[in-house]
Amino acid sequence: MSHLYLHIPFCKQACHYCDFHFSTSQKNRKEILQAMMKELELRKHSLSGKTLETIYFGGGTPSQLSSDELKFILDEIDTHFSIAEKAEITLEANPDDLSNSYLKSLRHTPVNRLSIGIQSFRDEDLKLMNRAHTAKEAESVVMRAQDAGFANLTVDLIYGIPGLDESAWKKNLDRINELDVPHLSSYCLTVEPKTAFAQFVKSGKIAPVDDELASEHFRQLIQFAKENEFEHYEISNFAKKDFVAKHNSSYWFGESYLGIGPSAHSFDGSVRRWNVSNNMKYLNAISIGEKTFEEEVLTENERYNEYVMTHLRTMWGISSKELKEKFPNNYFEHFTIESEKWIASEDLKNNADVFILTEKGKLIADRIASDLFEV
Ligand code: SF4
Missing domain, CATH: 1.10.10 (Arc Repressor Mutant, subunit A)
Structure with missing residues (x-):
């Protein structure tokens, strides 16, 4: 059993809390995607003889890819790997990218699971975090994705946001239930160094995350899961029956996976590898045939x-x-x-x-x- 992760390193705009690797410039996008396909070919031996059970497009913002780009990548994967008949193929997507026409075109690709970065149903939270979508888009996107045929979907929500009190957090959770979302990933806001949020906290523009309130939000989350038949199967993950995420579970079970693209991580059971977190350095390394990753053998x-x-x-x-x-x-x-x-x-x-x-x-x-x- 093995798993493939592809890091799509482009975003429309920078969220204020984000410390993932991404670029808001689309410069060299075509070249980077081609370099990723080259990397795929160069490193396919690391999963030789294994069948891909899951493919995960993460980022960055994979929903910035057109359906033709996705098809091109998935065709390339198909030429190098054996893909399980019922492989879970997930695309991380932002609500503002999921127009009806895009959702329709995604149905013509092998993508069969969407991970939608809603984060909050409130405009004030979305503005504070500099998300590119509105509360209205957050409200409509789940139903539109379901109408387009994506029954297998997950939503991300963030708690601990300054200004999000207990009753507002409860309303966000209730929306998950009302929209019949079968899987929820929910994380506490963390203020990472070098993010805009870290600057805002330092300058007093926003309050730091209140640990007591964040703990209370987490208790509400656990209670919500219990009352609504969500299995709390991992600290930050909740699933209705048959909707446990296979790809993410593979990380927790120590299974081997290959990560392609700038900043992507790979693991083969004993060696951990991580690609350079810089689009141009990644591109250059691939073009001159140099290694894109560093590695460490775990003791x-x-x-x-x-x-x-x-x-x-x-x-x-x-x-x-x-x-x-x-x-x-x-x-x-x-x-x-x-x-x-x-x-x-x-x-x-x-x-x-x-x-x-x-x-x-x-x-x-x-x-x-x-x-x-x-x-
Ligand atoms: S869309 Fe995701 S990866 Fe891009 S800046 Fe926002 S949180 Fe980070």
Whole structure:
């Protein structure tokens, strides 16, 4: 089983909180897409003999691609890889790009899942974050995508936004339910250094994220999931039956994936590789036949820490059996000792030798994981 990620490094405008790699210039767009196809060919051996179960167009803004560009890329993928008959093929899309004609043209491509970056149904939040769409577009896009035939879709929402109080956050969540959205990814706003938001907080233009309010939003989110038959299958991800994201789950299960395009990451079970986060440097490297990535071989400690971090965040938790199979016994002993206090504080529970976060524990998942790490 393997997975392919393509990073489309273009955006219409820069969101104020974003620290992903993208460019608002469309200069060299054709050349970069061609370079990505060259990279695909050069690195296809890393997944040789494996069938692609998922293909994920992330970014940046993949919905900036025309349906012809998407078809061209998917045809190229098809010439180099074997693609599973029921492969999940996801396109990240912004509401302002999803016109009815674009949605219709997407239906003529193999894309079968949309990840729509709504983030909020309120104009004041969208303006504050400098999103390119309006609340009206956020409202209409889900129904229009469903009408066009995209039953498998997910929506992103951000909580912890300054000015978003509990009742406004509840209304955003209620819209998810009213629109019959089958999968939700929801993240707390984080103010990353070097973003416009970091500047705004520094200059006092906006208030920093209120941790107490963000925790309350997260509690509301958990409650919302319970009341509306969403499985809370990963800290930030919620799915109705049969709508768990296969591509994202592959990251949490440590499966191998190949990442193509500027800033894309790859993993083969022991080596992590990451491409240069600069469109021109990427283009130049491909044109002169140089490597586009740096790499590191994970040590046993790093593999264990990553296993703990990713599995702890999911509803499937950490199984003692798997820990013992994957790592030398001292890791299991370390885990057993360190987990005791979190079990005693009821942040972690042991369900027939599978360790899973409790609702209380989900609020401090990172703290618990780092405590269980081997350093
Ligand atoms: S659209 Fe996405 S990738 Fe582009 S700036 Fe906004 S958050 Fe970042």
